[in-house]
Amino acid sequence: MTTTIPKKIYELISAGETITTEFKSDVKGLSDRDLVAAVVALANTEGGSVFLGIEDNGKITGLNQKHQQTSGIPPLIANKTTPSLEVEVQKYEQEGKFIAHIQVPKSHAVTATTDGLILRRKLKHDGTPESVPFYPHEFTQRQSSLGLADPSSAPILSLTVEA
Numbered sequence: 697m698t699t700t701i702p703k704k705i706y707e708l709i710s711a712g713e714t715i716t717t718e719f720k721s722d723v724k725g726l727s728d729r730d731l732v733a734a735v736v737a738l739a740n741t742e743g744g745s746v747f748l749g750i751e752d753n754g755k756i757t758g759l760n761q762k763h764q765q766t767s768g769i770p771p772l773i774a775n776k777t778t779p780s781l782e783v784e785v786q787k788y789e790q791e792g793k794f795i796a797h798i799q800v801p802k803s804h805a806v807t808a809t810t811d812g813l814i815l816r817r818k819l820k821h822d823g824t825p826e827s828v829p830f831y832p833h834e835f836t837q838r839q840s841s842l843g844l845a846d847p848s849s850a851p852i853l854s855l856t857v858e859a
Contacts, residue, residue, distance in 0.1 A: 716744030743802035758793035
């Protein structure tokens with residue numbers, strides 16, 4: 697079902713890209729790989745929203761023909777992520793242009809694309825967000841922040857006690 701953009705969503709778009717909000721142009725038909733990568737980056741950070749059909753500057757340019765049937769996006773994401781992510785998608789219309797709002801949950805495990813790509817979001821020095829590789833040495837910190845691991849409880853194998 698398509699609805700006009702609610703005030704709450706319009707305000708979110710007007711605020712621009714953040715750690716939890718990503719705009720993706722679909723003028724040329726965003727690749728499935730790039731769409732799934734954007735979702736994975738959000739899931740590995742705080743969750744949030746991917747807006748498909750919006751340029752980085754917030755201009756609504758609309759969905760490409762290949763994404764007009766937004767009902768295909770959740771199964772695409774679920775099939776192309778590991779562990780599978782369940783997203784919700786809402787289609788909105790403004791002045792004859794459609795966008796897709798993909799709501800991404802915060803993952804409680806390190807999530808990757810089925811191609812093995814693992815990303816997270818971070819702020820650049822100028823305060824703008826970007827998606828960057830999520831390296832294995834960062835996994836423990838992520839698990840610790842989620843309360844899933846306690847790095848201080850790891851045994852120190854080389855520790856000896858002298859009498």
